[in-house]
Amino acid sequence: MAYTTINKPSDYFNTKLYTGTGATQSITGVGFQPDFTWIKGRTYIEDHMLQNSISGSIKTLRSNSTGAEYTPTGGLSSFDADGFSIGSDVAMNKVSESMCSWNWLADNTSGSSNTDGSITSTVSANTTSGFSIVSYTGTNASATVGHGLGAVPKVIIVKCRTTVDNWGVYTAMTGNTSKLRLNGSNATITGVSSWDSTTPTSSVFSLGADTEVNNTSATIAYCFAEVKGFSKFGTYTGNGSADGTFVYTGFKPAFVLVKNTTGDHWNLSDNKRNPSNQVNRNLYPNLSNVEGTTAGLLDYLSNGFKLRDIDSSHNGSGVSYVYMAFAENPLVTSTKLPATAR
Numbered sequence: 001m002a003y004t005t006i007n008k009p010s011d012y013f014n015t016k017l018y019t020g021t022g023a024t025q026s027i028t029g030v031g032f033q034p035d036f037t038w039i040k041g042r043t044y045i046e047d048h049m050l051q052n053s054i055s056g057s058i059k060t061l062r063s064n065s066t067g068a069e070y071t072p073t074g075g076l077s078s079f080d081a082d083g084f085s086i087g088s089d090v091a092m093n094k095v096s097e098s099m100c101s102w103n104w105l106a107d108n109t110s111g112s113s114n115t116d117g118s119i120t121s122t123v124s125a126n127t128t129s130g131f132s133i134v135s136y137t138g139t140n141a142s143a144t145v146g147h148g149l150g151a152v153p154k155v156i157i158v159k160c161r162t163t164v165d166n167w168g169v170y171t172a173m174t175g176n177t178s179k180l181r182l183n184g185s186n187a188t189i190t191g192v193s194s195w196d197s198t199t200p201t202s203s204v205f206s207l208g209a210d211t212e213v214n215n216t217s218a219t220i221a222y223c224f225a226e227v228k229g230f231s232k233f234g235t236y237t238g239n240g241s242a243d244g245t246f247v248y249t250g251f252k253p254a255f256v257l258v259k260n261t262t263g264d265h266w267n268l269s270d271n272k273r274n275p276s277n278q279v280n281r282n283l284y285p286n287l288s289n290v291e292g293t294t295a296g297l298l299d300y301l302s303n304g305f306k307l308r309d310i311d312s313s314h315n316g317s318g319v320s321y322v323y324m325a326f327a328e329n330p331l332v333t334s335t336k337l338p339a340t341a342r
Helices: none
Strands: 013-019 025-028 036-041 049-052 076-080 083-086 098-104 112-114 121-126 131-137 143-146 153-160 168-171 204-207 218-225 231-237 246-248 251-260 267-270 279-282 292-301 304-307 320-330
Touching: 013 025, 013 251, 036 076, 083 098, 121 143, 131 143, 218 231, 251 292, 251 304, 267 279, 267 292
Parallel strands: none
Antiparallel strands: 013 098, 025 083, 036 049, 036 098, 076 083, 112 121, 121 131, 131 218, 143 204, 153 168, 153 218, 231 320, 246 304, 251 267, 251 320, 279 292, 292 304
């Protein structure tokens, strides 16, 4: 059996829960210095807050909004050796409220110049885990952008930093002539020029004349390549049954993000808010809503996940879904120790 070289996935991705204080605090226990931190209050209505090391920790975009990047008062002030520090901003640190953060490691720098594409980009990349943060200024015309992964990305999430516009999402599963919107519940949008009808390569991704991803101003992209035993990006078809579809990932999931390609909200679950099955605590990247608790939504297994509900956002009969998943434990590591069930 093939095994992963990433024996400890939490060295590259980790979910950290914490309680807001309304005052400056340092969140520790992430296990590394993150380069991309996504924060959401679980128990009250507020925006999703996304920060990265290239834009600068104090700069925030919101996945549920078309809004431009801004600097919240009392927001995330620094990425630290074992987590991050935050001030009094209510979206990140509301007193006595339960908070969730998802954290990814790139290369712990503010990025370096990449000239692989026709547009020079600034890239912070982790080629081991298949994750890079890419900053570039678009041209609103056919162009290519270097992503630094050395592998073909299967998911690219893009937002213009300085203008009001949608988030554009490329997935290999939906193809190079369509896109999804992270801030919307739209069905897959087809026949668009976003990716110049060109599949990404191991060095660049392509852009067409679509201002959502190729505006003539500063833009950020989060790029993900698949790594055996650590990350999996794919598609499945729901069966509308409580004995639902099983999706093989090759690892015990730590994080699963699902989107109904015919139109519904994005749904995000993780192993920290749901430490045991069944997994039913969802947050919605396109909504500011509180955490949902749909009964028996899915199970995290040692080698994938299984749908346990007929909810249309996850398991409608005959409906096509795309997903992103990151590992808690690989099915088999280089030590050849198997993952265990929950």
